[in-house]
Amino acid sequence: MRRANPRQVGFICHSCASLPAQASRQPFPSRILSSAPRQIAQSSVWRSTPARWATSVSASRADAEADAEANEKAVPASTPRPLTDASQLANVAEDSCNKFLSVDGIPAKQLTAAALQSCLRAASALHPQLKRAEAQFKASASKLVSLGAERTGARVPIDAKLVDATSRISHAAYAIISNPNVEMTPEFLELYVAIQSQLGQPESLPAVFELYANKPKPVVKNGQIAYLKQNPNAAARAIEPAVADMALQAAIDAKNLDSALGIIEASYSLPAFKRQKLIKHGTAPAIGLATLPFGIFGLSTAYASYWQNTMDISTATGIGVAGISGYFLVIGSLGMIAKLSHKDQMKRVTWTPGTPLRYRWLREEERAALDKVACAWGFKEPWRHGEEMGPEWEGLKEYMGYRQMLLDRVEFMEEQQQQQQHQQHEAPSTEVTLALPMAVSVAPSTPPQQEIVDAEMSGVPAPEAEDGVAAPVEGQEEEEEEEEEEEIKSEVRDLQEDVDDDQAVFEHQLDSTM
Structure with missing residues (x-):
């Protein structure tokens, strides 16, 4: 700590601080006489300051210790210890459920949300214990047992x-x-899906999704509770994609194929989901398409009136309408086809050839969900795609076939394409290797022409072929060619004579009829 100035510590108020300045204006003798008492006073004040400083420090320390003790006593009262026992967590959830069910009439939405949130807190507190138990089982069990449990979806044996x-x-x-x-709302459905996802219990999710679409709405009429029937195909009864994806992920994590397919059928495959998608994503393009003719006519009129002077207004307007409409029609059609037919997001599940583009767009979420299921149940290695076997896998392929989808289409599989390209590269080399021995075996059978000429000049008979037949001589070959040409010419002359005879007969008959 910086050393305190004695002069500053000794001053009590500003009036005392001004005294030395006044004393400096006094004559020299008077200042000498008055300096001694002031020094004595300052030294006495300086000696008294350490005691005062020590008392203030000790008081501050005592206050800090008292505050710390008060905080230690207040912490346990403000933050209760969280429950970790599984039985106690289940008791809390059941108590909330019993209190909620004891309410007469239609319960308020806040009360329903509070009861579901109580169950969600219990499930969230129990979730780490379930994960820890699964990790302990995988660490203690053999690798084959754990892999078999993952493949078959068997429950991991954990504490009862x-x-x-x-x-x-x-x-x-x-x-x-x-x-x-209880009126089914999207908020309540999301809470319920979160609870079952934390617990790893997706078996009831398909039934709850169907209940969300078909459950009657409770209302009070004349002091009694009445139930209004809901339209399951209405867009308001559609399940949100985020909630459906959470439920599907819970089924995949639990390795429950029946629940996964049931969730897809109860969410993505319903007409309500398609109507909601059509309203959300098709309203703006429909409005733009409806207003497009008016915009085209306005642009054409402006072009005819202000941007040209070579044609009359009606002709220029017609040409402008035709040109702009053709541009938007061609470009818009190409863009729509490219948007509806792209396949970059597809992994293992594709559409069957001939499926209309509108169906592909409306059911893209369903295809993506089935693709996710196929990737979760099949082999993770791309080079092993298509090797899966078993009743579940065959049933999955058949189910996708009913939904106008194909699983592991050969022409879209990377490994199959690589094998086909490899075979195409190897095919020409095999043809060459097969052709070479034939050429080698045929070449020695015919003697060179130079040997024949040398034999004729020397008077030695020409060499014979391997089968004992004499090799042809060059002069003989020319004679044979001339004979063949003469035969061909004679045949042509005979044909020409026949044609002339037929023509003469025809003319004679024609003259006789005339």
């Missing part, structure tokens, strides 16, 4: 208390959401 608590929390949430007096 955790299994019982998971089942109790799941049943409590289902009892709340399936109460006839």
Whole structure:
């Protein structure tokens, strides 16, 4: 700490601080006489300051210790210790469910949300324990057993208390959401899906999705509860893509193929989902397409009136309408075809040839969900795609066939394409290797022409072929060619004579008829 100035510490107020300045104006003798008492006073004040400083420091330390003790006493009261026991968490969820079900009449939305949030908190607190138990099983069990459990979707053997608590929390949430007096809203459905996702229990999600679409709405009429029937195909009854994706991921994590396909059928495949997509993504393009003719006519009129002077207004307007309409028609058609037929996002599931483009656009989320399921249940290695076997895989392929989809289309598989290209590169080389021995075997059978000429000049008979037949001589070959030409010419002359005879007969008959 910086050393304090004695002069500053000794001053008590500003009036005292001004005294030395006044004393400096006094005569020299008087200043000498008055300096001694002032020094004594300053030294006495300086000696008293350490005690005052020490007392203030000790007081501040005492206050800090008192505040710390008060905070330590207040922390346990303000933040209660979270529950970690599985049975206690299940009891909390069941108590909330029982209190909610004891309410008469139509419960308020806040009360329903509070009951579901209580179950969600219990499920979130139980989720780390479930993951820890699964990790311990995988660490203790053999690699083959863990892989078999992952492939078949078998339940990992965990503590019975955790299994019982998971089942109790799941049943409590289902009892709340399936109460006839509870109106199904997107918020409640999202909470329920989050609860089952944390617990790893996706078996009830397809039924709850169907309940969301078909559950009657409770209303109060004349003091009694009445239930209004809902239209399951209405766009308002469609399940949000984020909620459906969360439910599908929960089924994939649990390795439950039936639940995954049921979730897809109860969410992406329904007419309500397609109508909602059509309204969300098709309204703006439809409005633009409806207003396009007016814009084209306005541009054409402006072109005819202000941007040209070689034609009359009506002719220029017609030409402008035709040109602009043709441009938008061609470019718009190409853009729409490119948008609806792109396949970059497809991995293993593709559309069957001949599927209309409008169906592909409306059902793209369904195809993507099935593609996600196929990637989760099949081999992860791309070079092993297409080697999957088993009843579940065959059933999945057949199910996709009913939905106008193909699983592992050969021409779109990377490994198959590479094999075909490799075979195409190898095919010409095999043809060359097969042709070379034939050429080698045929070449020695005919003697060179130079040997024949040398034999004729020397008077030695020409060499014979391997089969004992004499090799042809050059003069003989020319004679044979001349004979063949003469035969051909004679045949042509005979044909010409026949044609002339027929023509003469025809003319004679024609003259006789005339």
